[in-house]
Amino acid sequence: xxxxxxxxxxxxxxxxxxxxxxxxxxxxxxxxxxxxxxxxxxxxxxxxxxxxxxxxxxxxxxxxxxxxxxxxxxxxxxxxxxxxxxxxxxxxxxxxxxxxxxxxxxxxxxxxxxxxxxxxxxxxxxxxxxxxxxxxxxxxxxxxxxxxxxxxxxxxxxxxxxxxxxxxxxxxxxxxxxxxxxxxxxxxxxxxxxxxxxxxxxxxxxxxxxxxxxxxxxxxxxxxxxxxxxxxxxxxxxxxxxxxxxxxxxxxxxxxxxxxxxxxxxxxxx
Numbered sequence: 001x002x003x004x005x006x007x008x009x010x011x012x013x014x015x016x017x018x019x020x021x022x023x024x025x026x027x028x029x030x031x032x033x034x035x036x037x038x039x040x041x042x043x044x045x046x047x048x049x050x051x052x053x054x055x056x057x058x059x060x061x062x063x064x065x066x067x068x069x070x071x072x073x074x075x076x077x078x079x080x081x082x083x084x085x086x087x088x089x090x091x092x093x094x095x096x097x098x099x100x101x102x103x104x105x106x107x108x109x110x111x112x113x114x115x116x117x118x119x120x121x122x123x124x125x126x127x128x129x130x131x132x133x134x135x136x137x138x139x140x141x142x143x144x145x146x147x148x149x150x151x152x153x154x155x156x157x158x159x160x161x162x163x164x165x166x167x168x169x170x171x172x173x174x175x176x177x178x179x180x181x182x183x184x185x186x187x188x189x190x191x192x193x194x195x196x197x198x199x200x201x202x203x204x205x206x207x208x209x210x211x212x213x214x215x216x217x218x219x220x221x222x223x224x225x226x227x228x229x230x231x232x233x234x235x236x237x238x239x240x241x242x243x244x245x246x247x248x249x250x251x252x253x254x255x256x257x258x259x260x261x262x263x264x265x266x267x268x269x270x
Contacts, residue, residue, distance in 0.1 A: 031065045033221075033230055035257030041086040043097055044248040047144045047187065048135045053097040055088030057251055073111065076121065080105045080175075084251070099249065101131040101146070101238075105175065107154055121156035125175065141190045144247075148182035148206065160263075167223035169263045171232075175215040180206035187244040204242050211240045219255060221263045228259035 041057040061082035068075040086099040107125025114120065126149075133144040156173040182204055185194060194202070204210070219232030232255035240247045 029066070029261070031259070031261065033063045033257060033259045035061045035230060035232075035255050037061060037082075037084065037234055037253040037255050039234075039251060039253030041088060041099065041249065041251045043086070043088050043099055043133060044246060045097075045133050045144050046244075046246045047185070048097070048133060048138055048142075049090070051090045052248075053088035053090050053095075055086055055097075057084055057086040057099075057253060059084030059101075059253070061255075061257075073113070076109045076111055076123075078107050078109065078125075080107075080125075080127075086251075095135070095137045098134040099131065100134075101129070103127060103129040105152065107152070109154060109156065117160040119158040121154070121158075121173075123154045125152045125154050126150070127152060127177075141192075143191070145183065145191075148180050148211075150177045150180035150182075150206070152177045163222070167263060169221040169223075169228075171217075171219050171221065173217045177206070177211070177213045178208065180211055182206050182211060182240070184240065184242045184245060201243065206240070210242055213238050217255065221259055223263050226260075226262055228263045230255065230257045230259055232256075 037057070037059040039057055040054070042052055042054050044052040059082055061080070061084075063081075064079045066077050067073070068077060081104045082102070084099075084101045088097045088099070089095070090097070105125045105127030107123055107127075109121040109123030112120040112122070129146070129148050129150065131146045133146070135142050135144075153176045154174065155176075156171065159170045161168050161170070183202055184204055185191070186201055189198065214235070214237045216235045217232055218234075219230050222229045222231075234251070234253045234255050236249075236251040236253070238247070238249040
């Protein structure tokens, strides 16, 4: 009887032990963001034309983020996907060039929690990217295909604050592709020649010297109860110099979207 009393006492002590508040509990749920992006794009692709085209771009993007089961206060897994299209004109406004870009990245980041509700992130990601640039006025070879596999360095920052009673999260995230394998034909080589079997020199190793890219997103997330509003700005650059083909694609876009479930609790400093 005495042993049973001791066991019951120990169980009660454990149950009544110190409890973490909800905002201090490690958050293992999936946080997603869905955004619409609209802005300006410029395209130079000397495989198709020596002229730079300017126009508008429209895209959809989604991101998913989850803390690891092990050490959820330190490690974060993230997935990012997007599809974007652009309609551009040459300087004389008498020819159009279209751009379609699709990409997906999976990565892991290490979280560093600082005072004053600041968090920093550093990590890496692996991704796939593909698309096509289409110039209808080129009757013989009107398209330039894009395809790459890449490893990227990633970095980010978050700051949690408030506007009155509404929670606000300011975020900055950067992806810097650093090593890749990408496709490019020879200068003047048609895709019909590739189809007939001329496939030498189509795959290339990319690094910052011949295939520089940067994806930067600055955003403000305003908590509105069970959802949050995201407003931001994205700068995206895709450049390459290979086989005497110069490609430069720059995008400046307004980002607006929603975060289902709100911005979530911030991780407390340990």
